[in-house]
Amino acid sequence: MTDFANRALLPAGLRDMLPPDAAEEAGVIERLLRTFAAHGFERVKPPLIEFEESLLDGPGAAAAGQTFRVLDPLSQRLMGLRADITPQVARIATTRLATRPRPLRLSYSGQVLRVKGSQLRADRQFAQAGIELIGSESAAADAEVLTLAAEGLIGLGIDGVTADLALPTLAATLFAAFGIEGDTAERLRHALDHKDSAAVAALDGPAAPLLQALIAAAGPADRALAALAALDLPPAAAAERDRLAAVVAQVAAALPGLPLTVDPVESRGFEYHCGVGFTLYARALGAELGRGGRYRAGGTEPAVGATLFLDSVIAAVPSAPRPARVFVPAGTARAEAERLRAEGLVTVAGLDPVADEAAEAKRLGCGRRLGPAGLIDVV
Amino acid sequence: MTDFANRALLPAGLRDMLPPDAAEEAGVIERLLRTFAAHGFERVKPPLIEFEESLLDGPGAAAAGQTFRVLDPLSQRLMGLRADITPQVARIATTRLATRPRPLRLSYSGQVLRVKGSQLRADRQFAQAGIELIGSESAAADAEVLTLAAEGLIGLGIDGVTADLALPTLAATLFAAFGIEGDTAERLRHALDHKDSAAVAALDGPAAPLLQALIAAAGPADRALAALAALDLPPAAAAERDRLAAVVAQVAAALPGLPLTVDPVESRGFEYHCGVGFTLYARALGAELGRGGRYRAGGTEPAVGATLFLDSVIAAVPSAPRPARVFVPAGTARAEAERLRAEGLVTVAGLDPVADEAAEAKRLGCGRRLGPAGLIDVV
Numbered sequence: 001m002t003d004f005a006n007r008a009l010l011p012a013g014l015r016d017m018l019p020p021d022a023a024e025e026a027g028v029i030e031r032l033l034r035t036f037a038a039h040g041f042e043r044v045k046p047p048l049i050e051f052e053e054s055l056l057d058g059p060g061a062a063a064a065g066q067t068f069r070v071l072d073p074l075s076q077r078l079m080g081l082r083a084d085i086t087p088q089v090a091r092i093a094t095t096r097l098a099t100r101p102r103p104l105r106l107s108y109s110g111q112v113l114r115v116k117g118s119q120l121r122a123d124r125q126f127a128q129a130g131i132e133l134i135g136s137e138s139a140a141a142d143a144e145v146l147t148l149a150a151e152g153l154i155g156l157g158i159d160g161v162t163a164d165l166a167l168p169t170l171a172a173t174l175f176a177a178f179g180i181e182g183d184t185a186e187r188l189r190h191a192l193d194h195k196d197s198a199a200v201a202a203l204d205g206p207a208a209p210l211l212q213a214l215i216a217a218a219g220p221a222d223r224a225l226a227a228l229a230a231l232d233l234p235p236a237a238a239a240e241r242d243r244l245a246a247v248v249a250q251v252a253a254a255l256p257g258l259p260l261t262v263d264p265v266e267s268r269g270f271e272y273h274c275g276v277g278f279t280l281y282a283r284a285l286g287a288e289l290g291r292g293g294r295y296r297a298g299g300t301e302p303a304v305g306a307t308l309f310l311d312s313v314i315a316a317v318p319s320a321p322r323p324a325r326v327f328v329p330a331g332t333a334r335a336e337a338e339r340l341r342a343e344g345l346v347t348v349a350g351l352d353p354v355a356d357e358a359a360e361a362k363r364l365g366c367g368r369r370l371g372p373a374g375l376i377d378v379v
Numbered sequence: 380m381t382d383f384a385n386r387a388l389l390p391a392g393l394r395d396m397l398p399p400d401a402a403e404e405a406g407v408i409e410r411l412l413r414t415f416a417a418h419g420f421e422r423v424k425p426p427l428i429e430f431e432e433s434l435l436d437g438p439g440a441a442a443a444g445q446t447f448r449v450l451d452p453l454s455q456r457l458m459g460l461r462a463d464i465t466p467q468v469a470r471i472a473t474t475r476l477a478t479r480p481r482p483l484r485l486s487y488s489g490q491v492l493r494v495k496g497s498q499l500r501a502d503r504q505f506a507q508a509g510i511e512l513i514g515s516e517s518a519a520a521d522a523e524v525l526t527l528a529a530e531g532l533i534g535l536g537i538d539g540v541t542a543d544l545a546l547p548t549l550a551a552t553l554f555a556a557f558g559i560e561g562d563t564a565e566r567l568r569h570a571l572d573h574k575d576s577a578a579v580a581a582l583d584g585p586a587a588p589l590l591q592a593l594i595a596a597a598g599p600a601d602r603a604l605a606a607l608a609a610l611d612l613p614p615a616a617a618a619e620r621d622r623l624a625a626v627v628a629q630v631a632a633a634l635p636g637l638p639l640t641v642d643p644v645e646s647r648g649f650e651y652h653c654g655v656g657f658t659l660y661a662r663a664l665g666a667e668l669g670r671g672g673r674y675r676a677g678g679t680e681p682a683v684g685a686t687l688f689l690d691s692v693i694a695a696v697p698s699a700p701r702p703a704r705v706f707v708p709a710g711t712a713r714a715e716a717e718r719l720r721a722e723g724l725v726t727v728a729g730l731d732p733v734a735d736e737a738a739e740a741k742r743l744g745c746g747r748r749l750g751p752a753g754l755i756d757v758v
Contacts, residue, residue, distance in 0.1 A: 045395070088395075347418060
């Protein structure tokens with residue numbers, strides 16, 4: 001089968017996951033969710049499709065352009081195929097689980113589908129796994145979620161996990177304090193996203209040096225927080241800064257080995273966040289493993305969550321050794337094969353008798369075969 | 380939250396799976412796939428959507444009426460949301476894995492979506508898990524798949540698993556041998572599906588007593604096979620009967636405790652099968668847990684598979700005890716909580732200090748809390 005023929009079979013950005021990748025992904029998801037469960041995060045599973053208006057409500061609005069729609073023949077209403085799971089979990093928390101005690105800790109994993117791939121992520125379908133902690137305004141909630149997401153990744157054996165923290169609403173808070181709006185605000189937002197200090201300097205008025213200082217502050221968390229602490233910020237912005245410092249302090253205490261950086265004015269990718277946001281990276285790969293932050297569930301309830309992107313996570317996880325396969329010839333007593341499986345071996349049954357069992361074992365990718373006197377290496 | 384409000388939120392037949400159900404389903408899938416893997420079935424993961432013509436090709440054609448379509452904006456071609464996974468696995472086996480040695484053993488799990496629910500299954504989304512054994516004509520292949528699917532279910536602790544075997548093409552084989560076609564064949568097919576012996580008797584000619592005998596033969600496998608053996612069948616039909624007997628004998632030898640029944644003329648639900656078909660039941664619930672049988676992958680390659688329906692499987696599995704939750708007050712040393720998790724306990728962290736830790740633990744559904752001197756029961 002050529003790559004060409006395969007591409008011809010599937011739409012762009014969609015693919016078959018083959019052995020051993022599919023088992024590896026499932027194993028990684030299982031380990032992540034087990035870690036989350038140990039910290040009291042209980043699993044939910046929303047459906048793949050729901051009505052457009054509930055799917056794209058609140059935090060879901062950000063994914064509207066990336067959402068496939070199908071008509072529901074039963075209700076004659078449009079449904080969307082989810083492009084993100086967080087909005088669904090937020091919906092569950094604020095509706096069906098509205099009366100459960102807070103903070104509510106939920107976890108999930110599942111597939112998401114997007115109308116188009118992006119430059120960073122060509123796949124149009126990939127798996128997500130994540131956690132949402134709903135109902136607490138505390139900095140400890142932000143810290144718990146970031147720490148647990150990072151711990152999940154570290155627990156998979158990924159080398160060089162780092163976290164970059166941001167205050168996606170800080171720029172808007174400053175704009176409001178300094179009466180910057182309209183076109184000017186838009187140009188500045190663009191300049192900040194591109195760390196374009198010169199364009200920021202071109203702005204007259206008292207905000208310019210502050211915004212330049214925020215761009216310059218980006219870097220390792222200790223240094224960045226010290227630089228931010230030295231700034232004379234308006235009260236609302238100062239509160240955001242102090243919250244960031246509190247979260248960094250708690251994460252650093254919990255996971256002293258996790259390198260933390262801060263990019264105070266970063267807002268890209270944090271469409272619906274309203275507090276500290278963060279991105280998790282695998283340093284060696286330069287890959288974004290996940291992201292998260294604080295938002296409002298159901299429009300009002302404080303919430304903080306983290307989503308891990310399984311495609312990049314899998315690429316960063318050291319591959320596990322494949323289990324040893326043993327060829328078990330046709331006619332072997334069932335209990336004998338059972339005993340091998342109980343020892344953790346994979347048995348591959350011969351369906352019909354063959355003349356050369358060694359050759360058959362080799363052909364089927366088995367490193368050993370069961371002979372009359374026990375296991376025999378296949379060479 | 381009322382049921383009514385929740386129904387208003389989601390389309391009919393789609394639902395949120397809540398704690399503890401979602402974790403239970405995930406755990407059951409994991410255990411099934413682990414059983415399959417131990418027998419050399421390697422996991423694949425096809426995409427949720429693919430081009431309509433590949434999805435609905437061959438064995439996929441049966442699901443055409445149940446398949447949601449979406450337009451792919453990239454290719455401007457129609458894609459379908461899978462209503463079944465077997466056709467996708469057959470496609471993978473005969474294209475991308477065409478050069479892998481046979482028999483090829485593949486496993487899978489995933490979600491399927493259907494345009495409408497059925498009487499038996501109101502849900503429009505549910506999880507499937509299954510196995511496909513591709514490239515062998517041997518009766519041992521049929522027996523391995525049926526046995527393994529049943530073993531997977533029994534391994535979950537489901538009581539009273541039974542298997543019902545059928546020869547979905549037997550009637551057509553007999554019709555061909557006796558020159559029965561057109562309207563007569565259709566009426567007969569309907570009569571056989573409804574075990575309507577009187578309608579069959581109304582047919583003149585030598586086939587009528589045979590077909591009546593086939594209806595009457597249905598029942599426990601031993602008795603049914605004896606009745607079938609006594610019939611003077613045309614050669615092609617006799618070959619089907621002999622194959623059924625061989626499969627039954629091998630399954631009975633492998634799992635002597637599994638009750639087997641035979642319904643020789645059953646064909647409903649076996650749209651694309653061309654040999655022995657089977658249905659797995661949980662006797663106590665009367666629920667269909669899965670089905671499978673022999674088919675042609677890619678139109679030509681011999682294959683046999685089994686699909687388990689997770690919604691009915693979960694309903695039949697005895698629920699597992701929920702793990703014990705321990706409230707860990709804010710400020711507890713990280714290592715202490717870690718030690719509790721290492722013992723298999725779930726820790727629920729207090730985010731901020733509280734005055735009454737016992738009350739807080741109780742409020743959060745924790746049976747114990749961590750005090751200064753160790754674990755304390757919460758009453």
